[in-house]
Amino acid sequence: MKVLIVGGGLAGICLGHHLEDEGCDITIIDKGENFSSAIAAGMINPMVFRRMLKTWRGDEVIPYLVDFYAKTEKKIGGKFFFPRKIKRYFSTEEETNLWEMRTKDSSYSNYISSEKEEPQSFIHNTFGVGTVFSPGYVDATLFMRLNHRYFKDKKYLITASFDYNELNTNALTYKNERFDKIVFAEGYSGVDNPFFNYLPLNQTKGEVLKVTIPNYPNKDIINRKCFILPTEDGTYRVGATFAWKNINTKPTEEGKQTLLEQYNKLCVLPLSIIEHEAGIRPTVSDRRPLIGEHQTHKGLFIFNGLGTKGYMLGPYFAHHFTQHLLHNTELDDEVNISRFL
Ligand SMILES: Cc1cc2nc3c(=O)[nH]c(=O)nc-3n(C[C@H](O)[C@H](O)[C@H](O)COP(=O)(O)OP(=O)(O)OC[C@H]3O[C@@H](n4cnc5c(N)ncnc54)[C@H](O)[C@@H]3O)c2cc1C
Numbered sequence: 183m184k185v186l187i188v189g190g191g192l193a194g195i196c197l198g199h200h201l202e203d204e205g206c207d208i209t210i211i212d213k214g215e216n217f218s219s220a221i222a223a224g225m226i227n228p229m230v231f232r233r234m235l236k237t238w239r240g241d242e243v244i245p246y247l248v249d250f251y252a253k254t255e256k257k258i259g260g261k262f263f264f265p266r267k268i269k270r271y272f273s274t275e276e277e278t279n280l281w282e283m284r285t286k287d288s289s290y291s292n293y294i295s296s297e298k299e300e301p302q303s304f305i306h307n308t309f310g311v312g313t314v315f316s317p318g319y320v321d322a323t324l325f326m327r328l329n330h331r332y333f334k335d336k337k338y339l340i341t342a343s344f345d346y347n348e349l350n351t352n353a354l355t356y357k358n359e360r361f362d363k364i365v366f367a368e369g370y371s372g373v374d375n376p377f378f379n380y381l382p383l384n385q386t387k388g389e390v391l392k393v394t395i396p397n398y399p400n401k402d403i404i405n406r407k408c409f410i411l412p413t414e415d416g417t418y419r420v421g422a423t424f425a426w427k428n429i430n431t432k433p434t435e436e437g438k439q440t441l442l443e444q445y446n447k448l449c450v451l452p453l454s455i456i457e458h459e460a461g462i463r464p465t466v467s468d469r470r471p472l473i474g475e476h477q478t479h480k481g482l483f484i485f486n487g488l489g490t491k492g493y494m495l496g497p498y499f500a501h502h503f504t505q506h507l508l509h510n511t512e513l514d515d516e517v518n519i520s521r522f523l
Pocket residue numbers: 188189190191192193194211212213214215216217218219220221222223224225226342343344345367368369370371372387388389390421422460461462463464486487488489490491492493494495
């Protein structure tokens with residue numbers, strides 16, 4: 183089967199690997215500007231801290247992503263997935279109590295530790311701390327660079343902007359080349375897609391800092407209001423903000439100050455900023471991915487809406503979507519775009 187994927191971010195890459203492994207003839211067109219997959223922190227957090235609940239579909243997506251990233255590292259040659267634990271410092275007494283309740287629930291035993299823990303001395307602490315067994319984080323910049331190199335070497339990846347005027351939806355051709363399926367995986371730019379712009383895809387801006395923190399004592403990710411992620415290269419990511427207005431890819435002074443304020447309330451160690459980046463997440467009002475075929479333009483599909491947790495959801499739902507594309511399996515109702523008809 184010949185498939186054109188528009189967008190070579192995380193969604194397009196995950197889909198590209200699954201289709202390639204199934205023997206498809208793939209072409210990925212990417213305009214070479216990435217302000218989401220390439221700047222993400224790449225954390226895999228099995229918990230939603232706001233309500234101290236397990237993340238949606240964690241039991242299925244987490245084992246799948248662990249396997250996928252390990253297999254992909256071997257396939258493309260390189261290491262981008264690294265183990266890390268997350269230490270959650272609680273914000274309120276209510277959070278501490280909720281956490282304790284979850285530790286007594288056996289369905290959480292794979293995700294959180296029931297051990298009582300001593301807070302670390304470099305963290306401001308009032309309400310205590312708990313450990314989340316995250317499988318780790320993806321070095322997102324490296325992931326993108328290695329995958330683009332892999333698909334470029336195979337001549338599957340073209341760096342160009344997709345030109346909608348060159349698409350013939352009846353013949354399913356692009357620049358006169360015929361495809362069996364065309365999948366739009368354009369991330370936040372998908373809001374301008376003329377075929378799928380009826381879907382409630384939103385843009386959520388996020389800013390992150392790359393910093394040095396001399397004397398940070400271990401490799402645990404620390405979280406409360408913001409996160410501190412110790413990366414493999416010895417630097418740290420501090421993030422991330424959320425903004426729904428004035429959406430663009432420019433870092434702002436306000437974003438920086440918000441992160442520094444949150445950091446200073448969390449950690450006593452001084453930091454130095456190396457880099458300040460901004461990006462845009464492709465979010466959906468019901469926080470579920472957008473997958474499926476256009477209602478009237480048959481052969482046109484969307485794979486988008488990975489939201490704030492793309493590195494967690496992307497691999498599993500790329501597999502799910504591939505099974506649908508190639509073997510006609512039913513799409514999960516929760517991700518199928520038919521829910522918005
Ligand atoms: C600050 C920040 C922090 C984040 N942290 C995390 C985290 O810790 N953990 C986590 O799991 N997720 C995180 N995310 C979310 C994650 O990054 C996204 O869910 C994911 O990157 C979305 O991937 P995507 O491929 O759908 O979109 P994108 O990465 O935006 O990729 C879309 C691609 O399509 C291309 N494109 C678009 N339109 C066209 C066109 N017309 N022609 C050609 N090419 C086109 C673009 O060039 C781009 O490369 C974070 C996001 C941000 C912004």
